[in-house]
Amino acid sequence: MSTSREWVGRRLGTVPGGGEDGDGAFQVVGKAMPRVDAVSKVTGATVYADDLSFPGTLHCVLLRSPLPHARIRCIDVQEAAGLPDVVAVLTGAAMPTRFGVSPSSEEEQALAADKVRYVGEPVAAVAARDEATAREACKMIQVDYELLEPVTSIDQALEVPMDEPIHAASKDGNVHRLASLEFGDVDEGFAASDHVREDVFFYEGSNHLAMEEHSATAIFSDGQLTVWSSTQSPHSVHRALSSVLGLPMRRVRVVATPHGGGFGGKVDPCSHEIVVAKLAMITGRPVKCTLTREEVFYNHRGRHPVLMWVRTGVTQDGRIRAMHFRTALDGGAHASLGAATTYYTGALQPATYDLPAYRFEGCRVFTNKAPCGPKRGHGTPQPRFALELHLDKLAEDLGMDPVELRRRNYVRPNSRTVNGLRITSCAIEKVTDEVLAASGFSRRERRDGHGQGFAVSAYLCGAGTPMYLNRMPHSEVSLKVDRGGVTVFCGATDIGQGSDTVLATLVAEELGLERGDVRLVTGDTGLTPVDLGSYSSRVTFMAGNAAIEAARKMRATLVAAAAEHSGSRPAEMTVAGGKIGPLSFEQAVAAAEERYGTLGSVGSYAPPPSISASKYRGSAVGPSPAFSYSAAVVDLDADRVSGEVRVNKVWIAHDIGRALNPVLVRGQVEGGVYMGLGEALMEAQAYRNGLLHHPSVLEYKTPLSSDMPEIEQLLVEQPDPEGPYGAKEVGQGPLLPVVPAVVSAIHDALGVWVDEVPVTPEKILRALDAHAKGSDPRTGPRSFPEIPYPPCEKVALPDAASATL
Amino acid sequence: MLRLPRFSYLRPASVAEAVAMLADHGDRSSVIAGGTDLLPKMKRRQVQPTVLVGIAHLEALSHRETTASGAVEIGASRTLTSVLKDAELAHHQPGYAQAAGLVSSPALRNTGTVGGNLCVDTRCNYYDMSEEWRTASGSCLKTGGELCRLAPSSPRCWAISSSDTAPIAVALGATAVVAGPEGEREVPVASLYRDDGNAHLALGRGEILTRLRLPAPDGWRSSYVKLRRRSSMDFPLAGAAVALKIDRGVVEGCRLVLGAVASQPVELSDLVHGLVGQPLDEEAIEEVASGASRLAKPLDNADLSYVWRKRMVKEIVARAFRQAATSEVAAVP
Amino acid sequence: MLRLRVNGETYETLTESNETLLEILRERLGLTGTKHGCELGECGACTVLLDGTPVLACLVLPDQIDDAEVTTVEGLADGSVLHPLQEAFMALGASQCGYCTAGMLLSAKALLDEQPDPTREEIRAALAGNVCRCTGYASIVDAVALAAKAPKGAR
Incomplete structure (x- = not known):
């Protein structure tokens, strides 16, 4: 977006203000103004976690597992402990209590004690006078491992029997979580459909790549523990520290430092946060640990790779009668928020489209890879990608305009979804109108190698249920x-x-x-x-x-x-x-x-109870006090010979409710579009022989400034009745429609489908080659595995009263 | 934070002293100019020289002159940015300037040097990894191990020549001036390289590349096309350098050199030999480009798939030919 | 003992030969405005100016600095008056989490010092070595373009 603002000079130290635009009814709400901490950020004055230093600080380095799956026979720290300037060496035996970001996931240890489950899992820690010494001492720690067969794929994780499960507690191979839910009569819906279609899609995992590497410092003095950390959830860290260290919550203080980027990667309590606290308690000195970039990739908690199968029945006029959606998530080695992620891969389909009958079966498996967790959009970009492309294909089957097919099925404001979600404000029609008008999608130029794609999405304004069950305020x-x-x-x-x-x-x-x-x-x-x-x-x-x-x-x-x-x-x-x-x-x-x-x-x-009308296993995931809607059109050129894609422009319309500060809103919208483009075309937390393929900023590809297209954002302001001044979310929603819109545009340009992201030039060429040979013009997964889903829990539809709100 | 291992930094007063220092310290030492290649490798403990011999400050290595005929001599420690900003050089040798401008990112071009890019270490995504990663993976031929992780049955290292300027320098018939214990020698740039990922430079102990000599354009046109995923930062996934002399549409001379498909720049002289005396039409370009793709043997140790990289060699060779054919011919000054 | 000119001030500090300029600035001089996101020259977060030219502090050795003047983000404002780039970054929200901001500002300053009226393509190219994960670069490119319109005396 270009700017026509005239230059306005301001003096250092004066409060940013004097904004413009906005609604005349308010004094500051709705005005475009700098963030309140803008001066600190542009002068380098902001003190991030790694910028903190306390007198006498010891530096901590974690020793990480070089093996994807192994039993720890014993750990010998004697030599390391004897190195001059090493003050303490710690192993998992000192912290046996298991923790996790939610009570259902408390299976992690700050330092692995019994076995290691992925390359990069922390097994020991050294506190020394300086970082170099701590690192050297780590190399002296001898860990005696007994090798175990690693599990590296969803298929392998589903194999039964197995040599040794990654987690002793898991049943059915390495299955972490199964979900089977049915809302309405799906079989009847398919029977009543004129046309039924099935597709399979794959969405690769990705890392947040926040620019700031995680860092934490702990001080224990006078019986009180204080930890400064670049965390997104000091409350979660607080709970984990209290639990693992055996300190009452009132003896623990967690300070979230100014933050160099999260995107979900700093929600989970992390090993290093607990380790520095324990070391501070042992040594009586401040202890600091800052991860290297590669360690951030191991800590991960990023986007889950998800394989998806979707079957939808429609009438001749494009009305969806039933949908059956299956997902298989590669969770990596730990639970993290993965149980919620699993349900999120099924929860929001009915929040976008009015599905009269919906069956969702989800499965998350453990593998010997870095643990996946929440990343911007948490479990919803993957099914969004699958669903939007699936609808494009259904529209093609029916000979119907893809936008029109969607419109015939859009959810309505003030309605209740089949899975019990309360929809209040909903500008899905308006964001569609806006993005179509601005982009000229319906009148787009048709020529080989040029295409546009359209997609819509929905996202939460906050999870309606806390991460651990309680009735206290959120x-x-x-x-x-x-x-x-x-x-x-x-x-x-x-x-x-x-x-x-x-x-x-x-x-x-x-x-x-x-x-x-x-x-x-x-x-x-x-x-x-x-x-x-x-x-x-x-x-x-x-x-x-x-x-x-x-x-x-x-x-x-x-x-x-x-x-x-x-x-x-x-x-x-x-x-x-x-x-x-x-x-x-x-x-x-x-x-x-x-x-x-x-x-x-x-x-x-705390959200009102009415946001959810049904109680079932997993019903905690999905309800939200409000939903935001986004629509995107992506315009691109795709080269038939090289398979290279150049995105020319992205139009994005977002249902913001009210923009409390358009400067900040714009940043979230454009940042979401950027991250969506990255996941569509480049980003991949990929493995080779059990090892991370790209654990560096150079090789983990993300778009650079010179790769980015212009972005035109269109904010739709229809205030939400319960949002603050009518505001809704903007941090995650705008990412969602971008990914399917890219793939749809590639199809528009070349006539082939790439049903798996990231789309690489090679995948496009494979689909074109298939097309040339007269086979199915697509690249993507061919089948969905047999998964031992339990019988579906048939959930009663919300009653008529709640359906009308 | 990743930190460097310990070393001592020596500051010779002359090229001769630098050569002597390197000869003295042998394998424990390394020459350093910009350091953009060496220092990350040291942080990842891929190499751990205990003595660094700095040469960036030596004035003898930072000169730049053009002869009356239009030949250009560039000191090895001049930065890639200085090449980019050199209008005269861009006029005489557009292909070389183009290649220099395609190296990495702006800040790294401000530090990275002409000599450094010509000598840049071979790369491999089993090798350019941290010490911890390589411990997990196991050592390879290039890190003193017994086998190549990419091709375990191979007796040699397949790390990839990743210089953008080497292919074009070879195509232009450039020469390198090398200072060593025996004095100075001048060699074709092409003979600086060996097809061995573990020892890709044909330089003796104590030898330093001091100058690059690009010949007078003499009616030659040139072009370099780089294949990479993004518009900046990335190392080449393949490179095509073309030098071309055409008179009234007919090829009088032609050299084609591929980068990043082997452990050294690969000159395809036999392939382009047939072009001489022929008109350079699309059909001819297509044929040469297809031939280049057939001959290129990229392996699975860089970004994206080697199948695609091989296929794309055809595209970048064709692009390089078209670009060279339509580029201006430098007027003799 | 290393003698170093940073932001117009002269520092004398002990260093080891294997400390990079990044470590010297942050750990010896307490100038933590310069950030790090990889320490391998891959992210641009530690970009500083050496005699006006952007370099990556994580790859600069003390022995390579000679008499060059180092400019960090702390030296961008003129006393209490912000540099136009800083004001433009504030006004347009070009700094979100702020972690790439120091490097972005210095790369942009070098561009504007050399090319006072850059095109958007030139801005994108000049910032292509500075990774940002928040903004999608859009507001950053806009901010550099806006700062280019500042009265020439202001920078």
Whole structure:
């Protein structure tokens, strides 16, 4: 997007402000303004986790497994411990308690003690005066391994019997999780269909490649543990530390440092976070560990490789009667959030299309590879890719326009899906209209080698259920106001998406202040009330609503005091421009302190129970207080001879509800498009002989500035009734339609299907070769494995009352 | 953070002293100019010289001159960026300037040198990995092991020549000036290389590449086309360098050199021999390009598939011929 | 003892020959504005200027610096006045997580110093060695183009 803004000079240290655009009804909400921490970011003043240093810090290096699958017979650390300047050496025996990001996944050890399950799994740690010494000492640790047969593919994981399962507890080969759900009568739906189609797709795994390598520092003093870490969920780290180290939560404080990128890769509590804490407790000194880039690839928790099979029955006029969707996820060596990921590969199909009958069977297997977990879009980009291409093919079968086929099946606002999800605001029609109008998709130029593709998607505004079962708020805010100023305390973690800016904006709006008047303390479990973390696009919606509640209470207090002080009625008081009625903000605060003593207010958010109408195994995954919708058109050239693809332009329309700050929204939209293009064309966490193929920034290919097309974004603002000022999510949704739109555009350009991403030139040529030989003009998986899914749990449809909301 | 192993850094006052230092310290030493190739390899512990002999500061290696005939001599420690910005050079030797501009990223071209890119170590995705990764994988011929991880039955190392400037320098008939314990010698760039991934440079102990001499254009046109996944950063997956002399549509001379398909630049002289005396039409280009693809033997040790890389050799050779044919011929100054 | 000019100030510091400029800046001089994302010359996060030319600090040895002036992100503002690139990055949201920002700013500064009115293609090419995972580069390219419009005295 080009800019026509005139140059506006600003001075260092002044508060960024004076934005433009926006809705005249608000003072700061909706205005395009820099993020509140922008000056620190552009001057290098922001202190990230690895920038921290404390006097006397020891440096920690982890020894990692060179084997994909092996039993640990014994570990000899004597020589390493004897190296000068080595202060402590740690093995898994010291931390037997298993942990995981959710209670259903507590099978990891900070350092593997019994066996190693992937190359790169941490087995020991050294704390030394400097990093080089720690690294040298690691090489001196002798680990006696007994080799076990590695499991490296979904097919192999499903084989029964097996030599030795990766996890003793898994049944049916190396199956981690099976899901079998049926909503409505699927067989009847297929029977009533005029046309039924089946397809198989594959979506490769990928890494987040956040620019900042993970880093954590721990200090244990006076019986209190403090850990600073580049985490997306200080609350999860807090819980894991408490559990593994046997310290009560009240003795542990986790501070999320300013964050160099997450994308889901820093949601799980990580080995190094627990190890530095343990080493700090052992040595009594600050201990720091910063991963290398290669270690980040081993820590992974990235996008799951997913094989998918989908069968859909439609009537002649394009109405879907039934859908059956099967997924098989290659989970890697640990659970992470994989149980949720499995359900996410099935949950949102009905949130985009009105499916009268839907069967979902999902399966996640363990393999001896780095653990997969949540990455931007968590479990939904893969089925989105499959579903959108499947619909393109169905449209081709029916001789119907692919957009029209989709429109005939779009979900409606204020409806209830077959799997019980509550849909409220829903601009799916509008994002479709906008992106079609801007791109001219329906009138596109038809010539060989040039194509456009269209796709839509839906995403959550926060997971409706917490990662561990409880009825407490998902996000909590407290607000301190006194003659010293205004401070917001919230556990939410700014990972670059701008959640601090959102909190400052909302509180400033409510209190009639500028954003720079609002001090922020966030992501610190010792100081801030709980927020579950920056994942599932939940922060604006949940922390935002909590902040508004706290600010409105404070506002009422200040208004009451100011009214009393000035002898006017509260209803007559306006709160704006740094004034409360006739009083300045400071005068009003003084009046309130005189009247009420210490001023404080709190707010919290938990989604309403009505977001889910059905209870079934897995029903915790999918419900959300709101859904955002995105539509994309991708325009590209694809070379018939070389198979090379050049993306010319991407149009993306997003159902944002309300853009609280268009500058930040734009960044999320464009970043999502970029990551989608990367996954469509390049990104792959691939393995060769059990070893990572590309564990470096150079060889793990992502688009560079000179590879990126222009992006035109179209924001659709139809405020959500429950979102903060009507806002919905933007961090993840815009990635989703891009991937299928790329593949659809390649089909448009060359007439062949590449049913597997990333699309490499070779895959295109293989499909073209097949076409030339008169065989099926496609590249992609041929079959879906036999999986021992249990009988489907038949879930009763939501009753009529809840169906109409 | 990845850190370098310990070493001492020597700063010779002259090329002769640098040569002497390298000869003294033998295999424990390495010459360093920009360091963009050597330092990452040291951080990954692929090589661990304990003595680095710095040459970037030597003025004798940073000169650049053009002779009356239009031949250009470039000091080995001049940066690739300086080549790119050299309008006169781009005019005389567009293919070489093109190749220099296609190396890696802007910041690395600011540090990487003319000599460094000609000598850049061969690459292999079993070799250009961290110490931990290689421990997990097992050592290979290039790291002192017993077998090649790519081709376990092979007696030799198949790491890939990954220079962008070497193929074009060979195609242009450039010569290299090498300083060594026995004094200076001048050799065709082509004879700097050996088809052995583990010892790809035909340089003796203590020898340093000091200058690159590109001959006068003398009516020759040139072009280099690089195959890579992205528009920057990436090493070549294949490269095609073409030098061409055409008079009224008829080929008078032609050289074609492939990069990144073997452990050294591969000159296909027999293949292009038949072009001489013939008009350079699309049919001729197509035939040569197909022949080049047939002869190219990329292996499965770089990005993307070797099948595709082999197939693409045809495309880049054809592109290089078309580009060279339509490029300007430098006027004699 | 290494003598080093950084952002107009002279530092004297102990170093080992195997410390790179990246380690010297961050660990010896406390200038942590320069980031690292690979330490192998592959990500661009540690880009600094040596006599105005972008180089990767993770691949520069102290012995290679000679008398060159080092510019880091901390030296980009003129006292309390931000560089136009910094203001443009702020205004257009070109810095999200901010981790690539220092390197981006310095690559962009070198471009504008040499080519005051670059095309978008030139901007994209100049930044092609700096990886960003947040922005999709769009707002960064826009910000560099916006900064190019700043009054010439401002940079």
